[in-house]
Amino acid sequence: MKDGALVKTVKFKDPVYIGDPINTVRIFNELEVDELIFLDILSSKNQARPNFKVLTGIAEECFMPLCYGGGLRDLEDLFAVFNIGFEKVAINTYAAENPLFISRAAERFGSQSIIVSIDVKKNIGGKYEVMTLGATRNIKADPVEYALQVEKAGAGEILLTSIDREGTWSGFDLKLVKSVANAVHIPVIAHGGAGTVQHICEAAKQAGASAVALGSMVVFQNKGMGVLVNFPDESQLKKVLT
Amino acid sequence: MGNVGSIKSMLRRIGAPSLISGSIDDIQRARKLILPGVGAFDNGMKNISELGLLPVLNKQVLEKGTPILGICLGMQLLTEKSEEGGLPGLGWIEGRTVRFRFDARRKDLKIPHMGWNTVKVRKEGPLFAEMGDSPRFYFVHSYHVTCSRQEDVLGTTEHGYEFASAVSRTNIMGTQFHPEKSHRFGMALLRNFAEKI
Numbered sequence: 001m002k003d004g005a006l007v008k009t010v011k012f013k014d015p016v017y018i019g020d021p022i023n024t025v026r027i028f029n030e031l032e033v034d035e036l037i038f039l040d041i042l043s044s045k046n047q048a049r050p051n052f053k054v055l056t057g058i059a060e061e062c063f064m065p066l067c068y069g070g071g072l073r074d075l076e077d078l079f080a081v082f083n084i085g086f087e088k089v090a091i092n093t094y095a096a097e098n099p100l101f102i103s104r105a106a107e108r109f110g111s112q113s114i115i116v117s118i119d120v121k122k123n124i125g126g127k128y129e130v131m132t133l134g135a136t137r138n139i140k141a142d143p144v145e146y147a148l149q150v151e152k153a154g155a156g157e158i159l160l161t162s163i164d165r166e167g168t169w170s171g172f173d174l175k176l177v178k179s180v181a182n183a184v185h186i187p188v189i190a191h192g193g194a195g196t197v198q199h200i201c202e203a204a205k206q207a208g209a210s211a212v213a214l215g216s217m218v219v220f221q222n223k224g225m226g227v228l229v230n231f232p233d234e235s236q237l238k239k240v241l242t
Numbered sequence: 243m244g245n246v247g248s249i250k251s252m253l254r255r256i257g258a259p260s261l262i263s264g265s266i267d268d269i270q271r272a273r274k275l276i277l278p279g280v281g282a283f284d285n286g287m288k289n290i291s292e293l294g295l296l297p298v299l300n301k302q303v304l305e306k307g308t309p310i311l312g313i314c315l316g317m318q319l320l321t322e323k324s325e326e327g328g329l330p331g332l333g334w335i336e337g338r339t340v341r342f343r344f345d346a347r348r349k350d351l352k353i354p355h356m357g358w359n360t361v362k363v364r365k366e367g368p369l370f371a372e373m374g375d376s377p378r379f380y381f382v383h384s385y386h387v388t389c390s391r392q393e394d395v396l397g398t399t400e401h402g403y404e405f406a407s408a409v410s411r412t413n414i415m416g417t418q419f420h421p422e423k424s425h426r427f428g429m430a431l432l433r434n435f436a437e438k439i
Contacts, residue, residue, distance in 0.1 A: 032425045060247040063425040065380055112356045
């Protein structure tokens with residue numbers, strides 16, 4: 001989400017307008033997705049607080065579990081988001097700035113509701129590095145070490161995003177997903193690169209992801225094509241996931 | 243957590259007019275009642291009694307036979323008491339609410355039980371009508387109901403062990419899961435409650 005509108009980026013750049021978030025939620029309701037994650041991608045950069053008005057609209061229209069992430073740095077803001085009717089929150093930038101916040105949030109609300117979002121990019125030398133602040137700040141941390149750190153701090157789940165794969169439809173970064181999934185005991189949600197149901201199967205079965213997050217694949221008709229909010233067919237998913 | 247607004251949205255979607263209220267008059271005039279639940283047992287019971295609703299609820303539900311559906315904490319409030327608190331529940335379903343208890347070695351079993359899970363329907367009835375044999379719903383809870391009477395158990399779900407995930411006794415019903423978070427399954431259940439009961 002950016003300025004109250006739904007957008008889709010590629011490698012965290014060039015946001016493309018998808019639509020109004022509430023209308024899109026209504027469509028995902030029909031498509032029976034398991035869970036929705038809403039990320040306000042500019043909140044941290046703009047030092048803005050969550051757009052509670054939009055979130056209330058989303059929560060009232062949404063018929064499945066919801067997670068919100070974007071600029072969360074305050075226990076009171078977390079409380080407000082849960083109160084609106086979201087089941088989980090995702091914390092990215094602030095988790096790196098202040099890991100103690102994750103512990104306090106987990107203590108107050110239960111770790112099952114606290115997702116730490118880890119964005120990863122490969123540097124020139126081919127080494128994985130964790131980025132925050134909308135992929136503009138390099139915190140010079142190894143994703144596996146950082147994941148272990150946030151798990152220890154109390155995170156209930158990790159949303160692991162490959163910045164390089166995001167929006168490319170080329171498949172998840174299985175090596176990255178596997179390294180983190182093997183290291184921690186909490187669920188890892190693979191994110192970034194999904195283009196086909198087969199990719200979903202790979203992330204889950206080969207790389208050990210407990211869940212996958214889909215972006216471009218569910219808002220565009222196909223790679224390079226126009227907006228079409230969609231979701232893989234349940235029987236297709238069942239076939240590759242069992 | 244959980245959203246009364248979502249329940250109202252879902253009811254609106256299926257064409258069932260609803261009113262969110264805590265007033266005695268509204269409850270008296272209602273054809274059916276839904277008791278949602280957010281938070282802790284004692285808070286729920288305290289709110290009900292502080293609003294002066296115990297007499298009207300008992301009258302409508304036990305004497306008039308108004309159908310009532312308790313959701314999540316709402317289902318737990320139907321029981322006699324809960325390990326979570328000290329106040330008595332509504333006592334309309336014989337049994338109590340207890341915390342999930344697992345062998346410490348089962349590290350894979352988390353509390354709260356959070357996520358999608360299936361319900362095994364245990365007896366005939368309109369609430370789960372036309373849902374196929376493995377309807378799935380979204381759960382978020384650390385406590386669950388144990389019924390004294392087997393015949394009150396409408397559905398069970400497994401989380402470490404099997405527990406009662408839905409109850410029914412004449413006009414009194416409850417679901418531990420959140421229909422308002424379970425898209426088509428939740429919608430089917432609320433539609434059944436609105437139209438078939």
